[in-house]
Amino acid sequence: MDRENIKTIILIVLVIISVFFTSKMWIEVEYSSNDIPDDDDFLFDDNSGILEVIAPDRIAVHLNGNKILVMNPSQQEYQEIWAIVLNNSVKCIAEGDKTDFVLIDKNIWEEQKKEECLELIFKTPFDLKFWNKAFNSKKKTLPNIRLSRLIISLDMPNTVLLFDDETESYYKISKDNINPLTESMLNEITNSDELKEHIELSTNTLGLVLETGIYVPKDPLTISGVTVIKEDIKPDELVKDFFSDMSVVRKIEEKDGARIYTDGKKGFRIYPSGAIEFNHAVTAQGDHSDDLFDAAKTGYNFLVTYGGLPTGSYLDKAEFLEHDPRSSLFAYDYRFKGIPVIGERNAIEIVITQGEVKNYYRNLEHPVALISEEQALSISPVSTLEIAASNLRFLINTQEDKHKIKDVYLAYYRPDDDSWEYTLSPVWVVELKDIKIFIDAVEGTMISLD
Known part of the structure; x- marks a missing residue:
C-alpha cells in the first residue's frame, strides 16, 4: 500500500470519528424550553419607544416615619422599578381582563401613603384605552379612566390604587399578581445614596390651593x-428628506434670514436660530380616526426617522386640537440628568392629521458641559x-x-x-x-x- 492510500484511509477514519462525536454531542444536549422566548416577552416590543416617552415623571417612595424619597428616570433604581411595575401592574390594568375598577374615597388613598408604598406620578396622563393599545391588547371595553398616579403598597399584595386627574376620582383594583412590590425592593431603594429625601407640600400653603402629592426636596440644593450648543443643521441634506423631487422645490430667502423650501404643497422653514418647521397641506377627507394612540405612534415613528429624539425625551403634551378635531398635537421635551429642560415652547412639536404629519417644529440644543x-x-x-x-x-x-x-x-x-x-x-x-x-x-x- 503506497503512502497516498494510507493518507486517504487515515483521513476517512478521522472524518468518521468527527461525525460520530459531533452527533453524540447534539443528541445528548438537554433541551430546555427556557431557550425559546415566551411570546409575552415580545408583547409590546413594537411599542417600546412609546412606552419610554410616557413613563412616569417621578416615583415617590413612601417609607416608615413619613420619610419620602423620590426617583427620576436618570437613576438606575427608577429604571429597575419601572420595568417591574410596567410588566406587572400597568400591564394588568391596561389589559383589563376580569378586572373590577372600584371607586374609593380619597381618604383611602391618603392613608395608604402613610404606609410603605410606591407612588408613580405620570407627567402626561393617558386613558386606559391608550395603554391598552400600547400593550397590543385586544380588550376593547375599558372604563374611561386617565392614569395619572398609581400606588402599589406592601400591605396590599394583590391590590393597586389609581388616580384619574380628569375627574379627580380614585379607584382600587384587586387581582392576583398585580402588585410586584417586595420588602427587598424597598430595602434596596432605602439603601441608595443617590435618592434625596423630599417633603409633601401642604394643600393650603400661603393661602394658595395646591393639589395633593406635590413633593419637593427637604434640604437646600x-x-x-x-452649557449647551444649538443642534447642527445641514439644510441641503435635511431638505432632501422631506421632498421626493428636489427639481420642483423653490428656495426663498426671507429678510430675517430664514430660508423656506417649498414645492407648493409642502413647506420647510429653517429659522436663523436653528429651529426648523415643516408644514404639509393635508386635506381632511371622509372619516377620521379619533384614536390618540395611533396618532402618537405615527408621530413618534416620524420623529425617530427624521432627526431622532434626544436622550431623556418625554411626551409633555398629547391632545386633540380644539379648532380641528381631526388633528392631534404631540409636544416633547427632554431631561438632562433627570431634570426637565423646558422653555416657553416645547423643544419638539408635531401635529398629526388623519395619519399624516401636518406640522413639525423642532428647536433643540445639546448639553455639552x-x-x-x-x-x-x-x-x-x-x-x-x-x-x-x-x-x-x-x-x-x-x-x-x-x-x-x-x-x-x-x-x-x-x-x-x-x-x-x-x-x-x-x-x-x-x-x-x-x-x-x-x-x-x-x-x-x-x-x-x-
Whole structure:
C-alpha cells in the first residue's frame, strides 16, 4: 500500500470519528424550553419607544416615619422599578381582563401613603384605552379612566390604587399578581445614596390651593448650570428628506434670514436660530380616526426617522386640537440628568392629521458641559410659592385660590436665544392647569410666564 492510500484511509477514519462525536454531542444536549422566548416577552416590543416617552415623571417612595424619597428616570433604581411595575401592574390594568375598577374615597388613598408604598406620578396622563393599545391588547371595553398616579403598597399584595386627574376620582383594583412590590425592593431603594429625601407640600400653603402629592426636596440644593450648543443643521441634506423631487422645490430667502423650501404643497422653514418647521397641506377627507394612540405612534415613528429624539425625551403634551378635531398635537421635551429642560415652547412639536404629519417644529440644543462651580439654590420651594402668589394677583387679577397649583418642580430653563452657545439656568416651575410660572432658583425673579 503506497503512502497516498494510507493518507486517504487515515483521513476517512478521522472524518468518521468527527461525525460520530459531533452527533453524540447534539443528541445528548438537554433541551430546555427556557431557550425559546415566551411570546409575552415580545408583547409590546413594537411599542417600546412609546412606552419610554410616557413613563412616569417621578416615583415617590413612601417609607416608615413619613420619610419620602423620590426617583427620576436618570437613576438606575427608577429604571429597575419601572420595568417591574410596567410588566406587572400597568400591564394588568391596561389589559383589563376580569378586572373590577372600584371607586374609593380619597381618604383611602391618603392613608395608604402613610404606609410603605410606591407612588408613580405620570407627567402626561393617558386613558386606559391608550395603554391598552400600547400593550397590543385586544380588550376593547375599558372604563374611561386617565392614569395619572398609581400606588402599589406592601400591605396590599394583590391590590393597586389609581388616580384619574380628569375627574379627580380614585379607584382600587384587586387581582392576583398585580402588585410586584417586595420588602427587598424597598430595602434596596432605602439603601441608595443617590435618592434625596423630599417633603409633601401642604394643600393650603400661603393661602394658595395646591393639589395633593406635590413633593419637593427637604434640604437646600446645589446645582450646576449647563452649557449647551444649538443642534447642527445641514439644510441641503435635511431638505432632501422631506421632498421626493428636489427639481420642483423653490428656495426663498426671507429678510430675517430664514430660508423656506417649498414645492407648493409642502413647506420647510429653517429659522436663523436653528429651529426648523415643516408644514404639509393635508386635506381632511371622509372619516377620521379619533384614536390618540395611533396618532402618537405615527408621530413618534416620524420623529425617530427624521432627526431622532434626544436622550431623556418625554411626551409633555398629547391632545386633540380644539379648532380641528381631526388633528392631534404631540409636544416633547427632554431631561438632562433627570431634570426637565423646558422653555416657553416645547423643544419638539408635531401635529398629526388623519395619519399624516401636518406640522413639525423642532428647536433643540445639546448639553455639552456642566459649569464646574455649583450654585446654591437660595430660593426654596416655599419662597417660590410666595413669588408665584404675588405674580398671580398681578397677572391674572383674580384670587389665586381659583387657580389650583398642580405641581412645583426644579427645571433647567431654555431661553429664547439665537446664540450658537449659551447656558441653561436652574428655575423653579409653578405649574397650574393652563399656566407655567418660571422663577429663577438663585435670584428669585420671575423669568417668564408660559
